[in-house]
Amino acid sequence: MLLINRKLIELAKPSAKWIFAMVFVKLALLFTVMYIFGITGKVQGLLYTQELTPQLLFNAIIVMSLIALVRFIGNLIDGELAYKCSADLRIDLRHKIYKKMLELGIGYSESMGTTNAVTASVDGIEALETYFSKYLPALIYCFIAPFVLFFRMTGSAPEAAWVLLVASLIVLPINQLFRKVVRLLKGEYWSKFNNLNTYYYDSLEGLNTFVLYDSDEKRREDLSKKCWDFRNVTMRVLRLNFNSVIISEMIIYISSAIAIVFISQNFVAGGFGFGRAIFLLLLADTFFAPVRDLMSTGHSAMNGVAAAENVFGLLKLKSDRENLAQVDVDGTSQKSGFVLNQVGFQYGQDRQILKNISMKVERGKVTAIVGQSGCGKSTIANLLMRFYDANSGTVYLDGQDIKTQDPQQIHKKVCIVPQNTYIFTGTILDNLKMAKTDATVEEMMKALDMVNLSSFVKQQPEGLDTNIGERGGKLSGGQKQKLGIARAILMDADIYIFDEATSNVDVESEDDIWECIGKLARNNTLVVISHRLSTIRKADCIYVMDKGEIKESGSHNSLMKKRGLYSYMVTEQESLEGLFEGGELCVS
Numbered sequence: 001m002l003l004i005n006r007k008l009i010e011l012a013k014p015s016a017k018w019i020f021a022m023v024f025v026k027l028a029l030l031f032t033v034m035y036i037f038g039i040t041g042k043v044q045g046l047l048y049t050q051e052l053t054p055q056l057l058f059n060a061i062i063v064m065s066l067i068a069l070v071r072f073i074g075n076l077i078d079g080e081l082a083y084k085c086s087a088d089l090r091i092d093l094r095h096k097i098y099k100k101m102l103e104l105g106i107g108y109s110e111s112m113g114t115t116n117a118v119t120a121s122v123d124g125i126e127a128l129e130t131y132f133s134k135y136l137p138a139l140i141y142c143f144i145a146p147f148v149l150f151f152r153m154t155g156s157a158p159e160a161a162w163v164l165l166v167a168s169l170i171v172l173p174i175n176q177l178f179r180k181v182v183r184l185l186k187g188e189y190w191s192k193f194n195n196l197n198t199y200y201y202d203s204l205e206g207l208n209t210f211v212l213y214d215s216d217e218k219r220r221e222d223l224s225k226k227c228w229d230f231r232n233v234t235m236r237v238l239r240l241n242f243n244s245v246i247i248s249e250m251i252i253y254i255s256s257a258i259a260i261v262f263i264s265q266n267f268v269a270g271g272f273g274f275g276r277a278i279f280l281l282l283l284a285d286t287f288f289a290p291v292r293d294l295m296s297t298g299h300s301a302m303n304g305v306a307a308a309e310n311v312f313g314l315l316k317l318k319s320d321r322e323n324l325a326q327v328d329v330d331g332t333s334q335k336s337g338f339v340l341n342q343v344g345f346q347y348g349q350d351r352q353i354l355k356n357i358s359m360k361v362e363r364g365k366v367t368a369i370v371g372q373s374g375c376g377k378s379t380i381a382n383l384l385m386r387f388y389d390a391n392s393g394t395v396y397l398d399g400q401d402i403k404t405q406d407p408q409q410i411h412k413k414v415c416i417v418p419q420n421t422y423i424f425t426g427t428i429l430d431n432l433k434m435a436k437t438d439a440t441v442e443e444m445m446k447a448l449d450m451v452n453l454s455s456f457v458k459q460q461p462e463g464l465d466t467n468i469g470e471r472g473g474k475l476s477g478g479q480k481q482k483l484g485i486a487r488a489i490l491m492d493a494d495i496y497i498f499d500e501a502t503s504n505v506d507v508e509s510e511d512d513i514w515e516c517i518g519k520l521a522r523n524n525t526l527v528v529i530s531h532r533l534s535t536i537r538k539a540d541c542i543y544v545m546d547k548g549e550i551k552e553s554g555s556h557n558s559l560m561k562k563r564g565l566y567s568y569m570v571t572e573q574e575s576l577e578g579l580f581e582g583g584e585l586c587v588s
């Protein structure tokens with residue numbers, strides 16, 4: 001009813017000191033208002049009885065100016081406290097959400113969706129900020145202020161004081177009854193808002209593709225429909241809010257009118273003088289200021305309550321990855337690389353993706369994983385990075401069950417280069433320093449040299465400080481991928497996983513990347529996933545997968561001698577590549 005619940009109170013704890021300080025300042029400001037009214041009443045009374053001297057008027061103006069100054073400072077302090085309250089809350093909640101996302105790892109995008117996570121941590125937190133910095137202090141103040149005014153008034157005009165007190169106490173619950181209905185609508189409001197946001201971001205990102213397939217008009221229509229749906233639910237919420245304001249204002253005006261009649265009657269009956277009558281009328285007008293203040297923040301507060309559901313929804317998501325306690329392992333095992341023992345895996349409740357996988361990624365060696373598209377190669381990479389945990393069997397890293405190791409620790413040792421490395425908006429230097437904050441220019445140029453990108457950087461007038469646009473939009477696909485690999489090299493990881501790192505680049509960049517992988521292979525442990533079988537021939541061990549299982553393993557020569565799946569795949573690929581001769585398609 002009052003837009004408070006246990007979870008919100010729990011969240012308010014870090015900001016409690018600011019909330020109570022705001023209530024205190026508001027009450028102090030109320031006393032200054034009553035003092036100003038007292039002086040105004042006295043001046044008016046003296047004017048009425050023609051006893052006002054210039055000296056008395058001057059004194060009154062001085063005192064009122066001083067009080068106005070105190071009020072001005074009080075309002076500044078109130079604003080500052082509201083800022084502190086929001087800032088504390090924002091930092092606290094964003095830390096919690098960030099921590100949760102790290103805990104959930106890659107799984108967060110599946111359990112919640114990137115846009116929903118962004119909405120919760122940006123719009124949701126902003127809505128909660130208003131709730132804690134404006135609504136909660138106003139709510140507490142709203143329960144104290146009417147009593148303060150009541151006790152100030154009841155001595156001179158008890159009937160008026162009672163009418164105003166009762167009205168100010170019932171107007172809020174009546175207003176909240178409407179809010180309750182609005183709150184039900186708010187669930188729909190937020191779900192439509194999230195849906196529209198996701199659709200909008202998706203549409204912006206895929207704009208070129210829509211134009212390419214001539215489906216941009218259809219997308220525009222769908223987006224427009226979603227906008228209208230959202231507009232309609234927003235209008236319903238606003239309409240209900242508007243009605244609630246009308247009813248509340250009616251109660252306020254009627255009770256104020258009754259109070260004015262009582263005060264006037266008492267004055268006419270000689271109960272008090274003109275000055276006191278003015279003072280009481282001014283107090284009567286102030287009676288509803290706290291409740292009005294509260295109602296004006298009620299709409300935002302409701303957004304806060306609904307947003308809180310989203311934020312709590314995100315915070316209570318449980319990671320599938322449980323951490324086990326470490327066990328002691330001998331010295332040799334500590335550098336044994338990866339060992340997968342009868343590993344099985346499925347995404348959520350989906351079908352089984354990996355079945356009984358046993359394999360080794362030995363330190364200092366190159367291990368390749370090949371197989372048809374969709375057979376589960378990248379899923380193995382995901383398990384090695386501990387983006388997910390195996391459903392059965394065990395993945396060991398350096399002798400320890402990977403479940404005993406924190407994903408962040410693993411990611412310091414093991415680095416993955418996916419098909420499309422993510423390049424951040426900013427400069428080449430920004431992107432490289434992400435891997436090693438204290439990297440020197442020489443180290444960065446050396447890493448760029450490994451992927452044959454240093455000459456390009458040197459040609460740029462601003463060198464490493466060249467701005468590469470939004471998500472590296474000013475670079476070619478190949479350059480982006482090479483920059484991503486240079487960044488990975490700078491990280492100086494123990495184990496590198498290349499997951500189809502060349503599948504989206506031109507031939508020239510592909511050659512550069514393979515040359516770089518070749519150089520890395522001399523001193524590093526590599527896992528190479530590639531559909532181009534000719535590129536992994538020199539691997540120490542090749543695992544051949546089919547439908548989630550390992551069918552064969554061994555060196556290229558041993559596998560070719562077997563004349564099994566690998567040999568068949570190599571022959572098929574060679575005959576396909578044979579269709580291209582001298583850069584032309586040859587069909588006989």
Ligand SMILES: Nc1ncnc2c1ncn2[C@@H]1O[C@H](COP(=O)(O)OP(=O)(O)OP(=O)(O)O)[C@@H](O)[C@H]1O
Nearest residue numbers: 347350353371372373374375376377378379380500
């Ligand atoms: N996040 C996910 N949720 C549900 N299913 C998934 C997910 N990622 C992959 N899959 C499914 O798991 C199977 C194996 O996918 P995976 O990406 O490991 O194959 P792959 O061998 O690497 O394929 P490719 O060579 O095409 O990249 C596929 O059928 C895919 O649809």
